[in-house]
Amino acid sequence: MKIAVDALSVRFRTGVEVLREVSFEVAGGELVALVGPSGCGKSTILNALAGFLPAEEATVTGKIVIDGVEVRQDGARATPLGYVFQRDNLFPWRTVLQNVEAGLEIQGLGRAERHETAQALIGLVGLAGFEHYYPHQISGGMRQRTALIRTLAYDPPVVLMDEPFGALDAHTRLGLQAELIRIWAARRKTIVFVTHDLAEAITLGERVLLFSKRPGTITRVYPVPFPHPRDPFELHGTPEFAELQASIWRAASRDFRGTGG
Numbered sequence: 001m002k003i004a005v006d007a008l009s010v011r012f013r014t015g016v017e018v019l020r021e022v023s024f025e026v027a028g029g030e031l032v033a034l035v036g037p038s039g040c041g042k043s044t045i046l047n048a049l050a051g052f053l054p055a056e057e058a059t060v061t062g063k064i065v066i067d068g069v070e071v072r073q074d075g076a077r078a079t080p081l082g083y084v085f086q087r088d089n090l091f092p093w094r095t096v097l098q099n100v101e102a103g104l105e106i107q108g109l110g111r112a113e114r115h116e117t118a119q120a121l122i123g124l125v126g127l128a129g130f131e132h133y134y135p136h137q138i139s140g141g142m143r144q145r146t147a148l149i150r151t152l153a154y155d156p157p158v159v160l161m162d163e164p165f166g167a168l169d170a171h172t173r174l175g176l177q178a179e180l181i182r183i184w185a186a187r188r189k190t191i192v193f194v195t196h197d198l199a200e201a202i203t204l205g206e207r208v209l210l211f212s213k214r215p216g217t218i219t220r221v222y223p224v225p226f227p228h229p230r231d232p233f234e235l236h237g238t239p240e241f242a243e244l245q246a247s248i249w250r251a252a253s254r255d256f257r258g259t260g261g
Contacts, residue, residue, distance in 0.1 A: 008062035029188040033201035036211025082156035088147040103154035121149040
């Protein structure tokens, strides 16, 4: 297993218990989607995987192991991780090209190598021609694509994604889902993708982990049977997709209804 989470529980210093006895595994190269009502601890799991829950903020029990090494909650990691947030967090003073090159600069790569890697990724997501535009000059979907490839540029084996498409309109969202599926199929990163959108979880995930309301626990694990490559625009119109979505919704509806999530 690339990632193993064993009996993870998190209680913040405010007294709020966010997660209780959560256990799951993610294989190398697998894309797993976490779905559940708002406030159930999905983002907290990503922060725990990244080691971002220091003792002064939260009590964390259980164990997280990535590539055979236990994760400590001090930000230090043996395995490099990429993290794509809900907001694109691009540097406004840097162009698209310069944003994509940012992590490579930190790694100390030379200018020519940085440029070659960044240009290849920019072409991969259809942003060729926009290299020298600044974030305020491009659309929200284009900014999110830039944020995604900025993370992929320094080639982390594990990528954590926290509702990265949540603020986008439905059409743009489907387009970016298709882009992510294509990139994932080509590069086979291990991805843990958090969303509150059940259709998105089914579209992207090889498995969907369904969480209860807070304190979050895993109530069901659903294998997603649709083969790759998937086309989100076609998949959403199939009876098989609707059947799986309805099945998961029946299991989740009470928690979603109770939290407004």
